[in-house]
Amino acid sequence: MFQQVKAAAISFVPQKFELESNANQLEIMFREAAANGAELALGPEGVLEGYVVNEIIAGEVPAKKMRDVAISLRDPIINRFRALARELNMCLAFGLAEAIDKDVYNCAVFIDQTGRLRGTYHKMQLAEGYHSSWWFNRLGKNSRAFQTPYGRAGFLICNDRWNADIARIPVLDGARYLLIPSFGSRSKSQDLAVLARARENGVPIVEANVGVTMIISQGEIVARSRKQTTITYGTIDIPAPPSKQNRDAHEQ
Numbered sequence: 479m480f481q482q483v484k485a486a487a488i489s490f491v492p493q494k495f496e497l498e499s500n501a502n503q504l505e506i507m508f509r510e511a512a513a514n515g516a517e518l519a520l521g522p523e524g525v526l527e528g529y530v531v532n533e534i535i536a537g538e539v540p541a542k543k544m545r546d547v548a549i550s551l552r553d554p555i556i557n558r559f560r561a562l563a564r565e566l567n568m569c570l571a572f573g574l575a576e577a578i579d580k581d582v583y584n585c586a587v588f589i590d591q592t593g594r595l596r597g598t599y600h601k602m603q604l605a606e607g608y609h610s611s612w613w614f615n616r617l618g619k620n621s622r623a624f625q626t627p628y629g630r631a632g633f634l635i636c637n638d639r640w641n642a643d644i645a646r647i648p649v650l651d652g653a654r655y656l657l658i659p660s661f662g663s664r665s666k667s668q669d670l671a672v673l674a675r676a677r678e679n680g681v682p683i684v685e686a687n688v689g690v691t692m693i694i695s696q697g698e699i700v701a702r703s704r705k706q707t708t709i710t711y712g713t714i715d716i717p718a719p720p721s722k723q724n725r726d727a728h729e730q
Contacts, residue, residue, distance in 0.1 A: 481715070481716045483713065485520070486518070488507045488522065496528060497526055514711060518628070521686055525574065526573070526574040531606065532606060571659065586601075597623075605637040621644065630719070631653050632656050639675060649681060654717055657683070682696070689706050693711075
């Protein structure tokens with residue numbers, strides 16, 4: 479009734495506004511994860527640009543600097559990771575600032591082991607609040623599950639994890655596991671929130687938060703680390719989708 483997948487959750491502190499160096503570090507850690515047998519590896523929220531939105535909101539840097547690091551999903555950096563997924567024969571997921579026309583979204587992407595971009599998601603709940611003028615940090619409007627080699631999956635991004643209703647949306651759309659790239663709270667309460675989301679929905683979760691990497695399967699934490707620079711490994715048991723065959727098997 480379950481498909482077992484070896485997952486890796488990656489943590490490191492990305493440099494602010496340094497796309498190339500962050501991409502290089504992410505690639506190094508993806509390669510290490512693959513060398514250690516991971517089939518799926520997840521990087522943190524905003525790992526490519528360094529999650530710079532708070533500095534912009536605080537007025538420490540001008541908003542126009544976001545234009546230098548927000549990229550489209552056709553950018554050569556995305557193509558680089560699509561090629562890496564093919565080379566490593568491993569699924570890759572991570573966060574970035576996505577440029578769409580004149581707006582920028584806090585985005586997560588999933589690339590399968592053939593290099594195909596399978597799913598994207600835009601963060602729907604912002605800890606820093608929201609204003610309609612914030613072109614550099616637009617709110618996401620939809621959450622949909624997407625097909626992967628291991629069944630349908632869904633994303634939450636960081637602050638979304640506190641909201642049970644947001645977590646429920648991709649599960650209602652068929653997600654059998656959830657991925658949470660984060661760059662936020664490292665408290666024990668965040669661990670409990672992610673654990674609650676897994677138990678409420680009956681799905682495994684992989685979280686890659688800068689300073690907290692965690693893997694949950696069958697309602698229990700199977701691996702966790704609070705190191706800032708690390709790769710945490712764990713096997714997730716992905717439940718099969720509901721079916722009459724599963725129903726009949728349980729009756730027997």
